[in-house]
Amino acid sequence: xxxxxxxxxxxxxxxxxxxxxxxxxxxxxxxxxxxxxxxxxxxxxxxxxxxxxxxxxxxxxxxxxxxxxxxxxxxxxxxxxxxxxxxxxxxxxxxxxxxxxxxxxxxxxxxxxxxxxxxxxxxxxxxxxxxxxxxxxxxxxxxxxxxxxxxxxxxxxxxxxxxxxxxxxxxxxxxxxxxxxxxxxxxxxxxxxxxx
Numbered sequence: 001x002x003x004x005x006x007x008x009x010x011x012x013x014x015x016x017x018x019x020x021x022x023x024x025x026x027x028x029x030x031x032x033x034x035x036x037x038x039x040x041x042x043x044x045x046x047x048x049x050x051x052x053x054x055x056x057x058x059x060x061x062x063x064x065x066x067x068x069x070x071x072x073x074x075x076x077x078x079x080x081x082x083x084x085x086x087x088x089x090x091x092x093x094x095x096x097x098x099x100x101x102x103x104x105x106x107x108x109x110x111x112x113x114x115x116x117x118x119x120x121x122x123x124x125x126x127x128x129x130x131x132x133x134x135x136x137x138x139x140x141x142x143x144x145x146x147x148x149x150x151x152x153x154x155x156x157x158x159x160x161x162x163x164x165x166x167x168x169x170x171x172x173x174x175x176x177x178x179x180x181x182x183x184x185x186x187x188x189x190x191x192x193x194x195x196x
Contacts, residue, residue: 006078008076008077008078008083009077009078009079010076010077010150011074011075011076011077012074012075012077012143012146012147012150013071013073013074014073014074014075014084014086014136014137014139014143014147015070015071015073015074015139016137016138016139016140017138017140018138019070019137019138020070023066023067023070026063026066027063027067030056030059030060030063033052033056033059034056034059034060037049037052037053037056038053040052040053041053072085073085073086074086075147075150075151077150077154080094080095080096081093081094081095082095082151082154084134084136091134093124093132095154095155095156096155097126097127097128098124098125098126098127098151098155098157099125099126099127099129099157100124100125100157101122101123101124101125101148101151101152101155101157101160102122102123102125102160102163103120103121103122103123103144103145103147103148103160103162103163104120104121104123104162104163104164105118105120105121105139105141105144105162105163105164106118106164107141107164108164118138119135119136119137119138120135120136120137120138120139120144120162121133121134121135121136122134122136122147122148122151141162141164144162145161145162148160148162
């Protein structure tokens with residue numbers, strides 16, 4: 001679905017802190033190398049410096065486009081529907097179709113979880129009992145609550161606090177230790193005899 005040309009009534013930007021940090025560092029690196037390329041073009045022009053300057057022009061164009069895209073992603077709220085601008089297909093949902101909204105964000109401390117395990121998920125249950133889950137990324141708790149409150153208000157459903165301890169799928173848990181076998185007395189005696 002292509003983004004709507006209609007102007008939204010309200011727009012909530014969805015931007016995570018790690019994404020912002022990475023984009024700003026990349027933009028600073030591009031600017032630093034642009035300054036370096038200009039300095040080298042002025043003081044010591046050569047074919048290699050000209051090639052680096054041309055590549056730097058392309059890097060600046062890519063940097064501007066990526067930064068523009070990152071800052072344009074969010075939740076657009078219209079009079080009859082809402083639309084997630086960072087999603088290509090199925091990002092637009094009509095308010096009247098939504099029966100329930102659930103927001104889940106894992107905030108428990110862990111050294112083994114990846115960034116993808118920390119993403120915030122919005123789950124919409126339609127009146128036909130279909131579920132649609134949208135991953136809104138690594139957003140702050142304030143942004144998650146703001147989005148959930150606004151959507152609940154516009155859809156006319158009861159606001160539920162952000163679930164900070166999402167349910168785990170028990171079938172996905174893998175037991176890494178093999179089951180302990182009970183040894184009979186004669187097996188344990190024969191095992192002990194090998195020790196001496």
